[in-house]
Amino acid sequence: MPIMANNDILLMKGNEAIAHAAIRCGCDGYFGYPITPQSEILETLAAQKPWETTGMVVLQAESEVASINMLYGGGGAGKRVMTSSSSPGVALMQEGIAYMAGAEIPGLIVNVQRGGPGLGTIQPSQGDYFQATRGGGNGDYYIIVLAPSTVQEMADFVDLSFELAFKYRIPAMILSDGVIGQVMEKVTLPPFKPRRTDEEVIAQCPWASTGRKGMRPINVITSLELRPEAMEQHNLHLQAKYAEIRKNEVRYEELQTEDADYLIVAFGSAARIAQKAISDLRAAGIRVGLLRPITLWPFPYDRIRELSEKVRGILTFEINAGQMVEDVRLAVEGRTPVTHYGKMGGIVPTPDEVIATLKNHFNITL
Amino acid sequence: MENIISPENIVYQKPALLNDEHMHYCPGCSHGVVHKLIAEVIEEMGVTEKAVGVSPVGCAVFAYKYIDIDWQEAAHGRAPAIASAIKRLWPEHLVFTYQGDGDLACIGTAETIHALNRGENIAIIFINNAIYGMTGGQMAPTTLMGMKTATCPYGRQADLHGYPLKITELAAQLEGTCYVTRQSVHSVAAIRKAKRAIRQAFENSVNRRGSSLVEIVSTCSSGWKKTPIEANAWMEEHMFDYYHIGDLKSEV
Numbered sequence: 001m002p003i004m005a006n007n008d009i010l011l012m013k014g015n016e017a018i019a020h021a022a023i024r025c026g027c028d029g030y031f032g033y034p035i036t037p038q039s040e041i042l043e044t045l046a047a048q049k050p051w052e053t054t055g056m057v058v059l060q061a062e063s064e065v066a067s068i069n070m071l072y073g074g075g076g077a078g079k080r081v082m083t084s085s086s087s088p089g090v091a092l093m094q095e096g097i098a099y100m101a102g103a104e105i106p107g108l109i110v111n112v113q114r115g116g117p118g119l120g121t122i123q124p125s126q127g128d129y130f131q132a133t134r135g136g137g138n139g140d141y142y143i144i145v146l147a148p149s150t151v152q153e154m155a156d157f158v159d160l161s162f163e164l165a166f167k168y169r170i171p172a173m174i175l176s177d178g179v180i181g182q183v184m185e186k187v188t189l190p191p192f193k194p195r196r197t198d199e200e201v202i203a204q205c206p207w208a209s210t211g212r213k214g215m216r217p218i219n220v221i222t223s224l225e226l227r228p229e230a231m232e233q234h235n236l237h238l239q240a241k242y243a244e245i246r247k248n249e250v251r252y253e254e255l256q257t258e259d260a261d262y263l264i265v266a267f268g269s270a271a272r273i274a275q276k277a278i279s280d281l282r283a284a285g286i287r288v289g290l291l292r293p294i295t296l297w298p299f300p301y302d303r304i305r306e307l308s309e310k311v312r313g314i315l316t317f318e319i320n321a322g323q324m325v326e327d328v329r330l331a332v333e334g335r336t337p338v339t340h341y342g343k344m345g346g347i348v349p350t351p352d353e354v355i356a357t358l359k360n361h362f363n364i365t366l
Numbered sequence: 367m368e369n370i371i372s373p374e375n376i377v378y379q380k381p382a383l384l385n386d387e388h389m390h391y392c393p394g395c396s397h398g399v400v401h402k403l404i405a406e407v408i409e410e411m412g413v414t415e416k417a418v419g420v421s422p423v424g425c426a427v428f429a430y431k432y433i434d435i436d437w438q439e440a441a442h443g444r445a446p447a448i449a450s451a452i453k454r455l456w457p458e459h460l461v462f463t464y465q466g467d468g469d470l471a472c473i474g475t476a477e478t479i480h481a482l483n484r485g486e487n488i489a490i491i492f493i494n495n496a497i498y499g500m501t502g503g504q505m506a507p508t509t510l511m512g513m514k515t516a517t518c519p520y521g522r523q524a525d526l527h528g529y530p531l532k533i534t535e536l537a538a539q540l541e542g543t544c545y546v547t548r549q550s551v552h553s554v555a556a557i558r559k560a561k562r563a564i565r566q567a568f569e570n571s572v573n574r575r576g577s578s579l580v581e582i583v584s585t586c587s588s589g590w591k592k593t594p595i596e597a598n599a600w601m602e603e604h605m606f607d608y609y610h611i612g613d614l615k616s617e618v
Contacts, residue, residue: 029455057454062480066447069440069477073448076438077418079455099441198456209436209452211416211459220430222439 009188014148014180017155017187018084018110019044022056025159026195028079029057031070033089036122037178038112041084054195064089068096068109071171075100075107076221078201078208080162084110086178087128088119090136097171098137101238102223104207106165108158109143110174112181115346123346124178126268129323132175133297140235142242144172144249145296147267151185153294159190168245169207175296177319179269179348251294252303256282260289262358263307265328266317267293269348274317277351277358286364296324304331313337313362317354320344337362381405383414383434390428394594396584397426397493399551400464403561404491405433407568408460416459416572418452420445424466425499443474446481449488453571460572462489468498471507471533478533485542487574489567492534495586496605503589507531510608515589530608534581538614544576546615550583550606552598566618575618583609 012020019041022030032042042060050056061067067083074081085093090111100107111132115125132145144164146157154176161172202210209219225231256278257263266274271292281288291307293300308314313336316325322340329338341357343349358364383405391397408417414435421429423442430437440448445463453461470478470492481488497515498504504517508530512521522530538546545567549560560582567578583605585597592600 029451031451057451059450059454061447062476065444066450066477066480069444069447070451072441072444073420073438073451074455076448077452077455081451081455095441096444103439209418209438210456211414211418212434212436213415218430218434219436220439221437222430224427224439 007188009186011184012151012187013040013182013184014151014154014176015040015112015182016044017151017189018158018174019048020189021155021158022082023048023050023054024190024192025162026054026080026193027056027082027158027162028195029059029074029081030083031059031061031067031074031081032083032085033061033064033067035086035089037114037124037181038084038086038110041110056195064092065096068093071107071109072096072100072103072105075105076103076209078205078210082108082110084112086112086114087116087125090128091131094131094137097143098135098139098141099223100171101135101137101141101143102139103221104169105171105221106162106169107171108161108165108174109171110176113175113177115344121346122178124269124319124348125344125346126177126270126319127321127323127344128175129296129318129320132173133299133327141238142297144168144170144245145175146172147175147294147296148180149268149271149292151180151183151187154180155187155189159193164249166204168241170241170245175268177269246298249295250298250300252300253292253294255290255292257289257291257307259287260310261287261312262362263289263291263311263314264317264354264358265291265293265304265314265324267296267324270317270319273349273351274354277354280351281355281358288358293324299327301327301331304328305333305335308332308335311336313339315354315358315361316340318342319348381409383409384432385434387431389432391425392588394585394587394597395425396495396551396582399557400491400493400560400582401429401432403551403557403564404464407561407565408435411460411565411568411572413460413572416456418456418459418461420449420452420461420463422463422465422469424469426464426466426493427500429464443469443472444477445469446474446477446486446488446490450481450484450486453486453488457487457574460568461487462491462568462571464491465493466499467492467494467496467506467508471531475533479536479540482537482577482579483540483542485576487571487576489571489578489580491564491567492579492581493584494581494609495584495589496530497586497589499586499589510604532609534579534614537579542577543579543615544617545570545578547613548581548583548609548611550601550611552585552601570618581609583611
């Protein structure tokens, strides 16, 4: 594919959009290992040869373990680096993500989810919600988690993730799934943004291990601290940072919530299915709205709490056994009934199943 | 005395990059000598501003406390992956890892072999003392046959534990390596040779000639339960017999 002009509207897969967006937003390096259903990301990058144009490094690593540690190295050296994988591969990366969180290293991890547990299936799932929003590795930490529901958001969230990751020195994750990764949709790719020069990297990342210039103190990227008091201080610093992110970075989208009697909470591809269900329900005279969390961490607890005081019931719809529903219940605190609908095994539910669940559970007869 | 201590009379001094932090290494341990050599070489090459070291998990986890360059502290075994990325993203830099036998030849074998096989322009300094020092003397992948450790208290046996791994010999077979050598630091002559080897490996990284591996056959007097002098003698008698000193590959 030739280099596209800005504002060109193209038809492509979500995975391809991620790759093109990475090249266009000044990404310095991609490190990854093939796994279905996201291998088009590395394949597209390899075909595009960005090392000949923007200078972006693209490397097929020996494993997901190596990939995430390449992120540690590259991000620790101040560069915009990313990896992508799918559920079992992201499970392998958890050690490295915890180290990145501890050492405060920015970086982007894309998870195009498939069904589990274990090797599971190659079909779509949202079963990694807990893993993504609860840290996933050892210790007290969070990472920023963005959930795209369109190919356009796959493209847009790459630069957004890097901006947030460097603003807060934290790993960021795009938590997608096999539907959004594989579906082809119209997309307007983000405008070209040059990679930062080495001088800009050094100026913007004074903490990074870029080589000790002159008499500045040495920069050490590490998650290790054996003195309990110092380690407690480091953890308190991390928690203060997480509080700041909770305050500033909650993102969500609402659809027809103004007059809603019932609320559906859904993210990613499930939110697309929920939109169809809502339009059918509205056509039948049932007023239903959608709250779509865009950041899964930080989670929009406050807005869901507000809406829970206005609706007769909430249906959380996810392609899993019910994971985000726990956060919804934490937000609602019993103010209104909350139920969950989802499927596992790589089966993507239909809008009719969502409609039937809502009607049956809340005894809606129309 | 003050007349004697003058710049023109100085024949030896501590490298400026080696700071005054008290080292946590045990008396007789080889780490201190290798640290000093690394500091000397970086200083002599004049590459402090573009040097990045990657320290391991193991006794050398705190290497960054002693040599005043930028560092990254790796997860156990992952230093070669970290160094690969740093070097690809900062291609003018000197990038090296410093790893022990458990880190490099056990938990990190995949990262080691694949970084070397890709010909990453990094130098790997490999401390092989045939035992896990930091965790208190357990069996290493390089523990010799018959050698006693906390987890093979009756001596290493092939049927229970397999064989000591000569990963340096393996590395020499890989297309991506340009320089593979095995050295030691138990005598002045050996220290001089080890320093030349580290310099060669570091120049290979800066000049992007491919991967270099410098194994230093080392002592662990605490883990081996010997005095420093006994440990040196034991190493010469037993370790050198299995881990032969010298260059295994030099294509530079």
